[in-house]
Amino acid sequence: KFAAKGEAQLNPTERAKKVEDMMKKLWGDRYFDPATGKFSKSATSPDGKKLPRTFCQLILDPIFKVFDAIMNFKKEEAAKLIEKLDIKLDSEDKDKEGKPLLKAVMRRWLPAGDALLQMITIHLPSPVTAQKYRCELLYEGPPDDEAAIGIKNCDPKGPLMMYISKMVPTSDKGRFYAFGRVFSGLVS
Numbered sequence: 001k002f003a004a005k006g007e008a009q010l011n012p013t014e015r016a017k018k019v020e021d022m023m024k025k026l027w028g029d030r031y032f033d034p035a036t037g038k039f040s041k042s043a044t045s046p047d048g049k050k051l052p053r054t055f056c057q058l059i060l061d062p063i064f065k066v067f068d069a070i071m072n073f074k075k076e077e078a079a080k081l082i083e084k085l086d087i088k089l090d091s092e093d094k095d096k097e098g099k100p101l102l103k104a105v106m107r108r109w110l111p112a113g114d115a116l117l118q119m120i121t122i123h124l125p126s127p128v129t130a131q132k133y134r135c136e137l138l139y140e141g142p143p144d145d146e147a148a149i150g151i152k153n154c155d156p157k158g159p160l161m162m163y164i165s166k167m168v169p170t171s172d173k174g175r176f177y178a179f180g181r182v183f184s185g186l187v188s
Contacts, residue, residue, distance in 0.1 A: 030054045063110070070102045085109060114186030128154045131183060138163070138183060160185030 025032070025039045032039050032050040045051055052061070062085070069078035075097075082089065082105060093104035106112070124130070131138070135152045139161070142148060150158020164180035 004072070026055045026059065028053075032057055066105060066109075067102065070105065071098060073097060127183075154185070155184045156186055158184035160187065162187065 024030075029043070030039055030053065031041070031043055032054045033045045033051055034057075035045060035047075035049075040051075041056065043051055051057075062081075066078070066081050066085070068074070078101070078173055087105055087109045089104060089108060091110075093101065097105055131154050132152050135148055136143065139148050139151050146169055147159050147161050149155070151161050161183040162180050162185070163183065164178045166179040167176040169176055170181060
């Protein structure tokens with residue numbers, strides 16, 4: 001939620017450039033001086049004041065403030081922060097306190113699922129790419145057998161090779177859903 005109201009009218013190319021520039025300023029030894037409104041690589045402001053890193057100041061501090069206000073039952077402070085951050089809560093969520101309120105606020109403000117999915121799609125290699133170099137970690141059999149080749153190629157026509165990470169019980173006694181990842185082949 002870094003977009004200023006004026007940025008909403010920018011064309012997509014300009015907005016993407018601004019987001020990319022902001023992302024570079026968030027990480028590493030980068031600092032934001034609220035007095036001047038400028039970013040710098042110096043940890044001290046022109047008047048000698050120590051500055052926190054940009055990520056800490058613009059991302060973590062607001063999260064910590066919301067967490068502190070809600071979990072320590074500072075109702076007025078929490079209400080002001082929720083309003084300032086433009087977090088829209090359902091009427092039933094507004095009546096909550098403590099952990100249930102924090103969950104509702106975080107779900108609306110910073111939905112982790114969306115962020116996680118975006119990070120996965122942007123930063124992690126596709127299974128087709130990753131399995132080529134991860135096969136030896138995933139499979140202990142001979143590196144040239146049918147299963148290993150199927151895994152390396154992420155081949156849907158290869159033998160079924162699947163890692164089951166969780167067994168979830170069903171309503172039928174003694175039956176489970178298997179939750180896992182397919183490395184080659186097809187589950188039918």
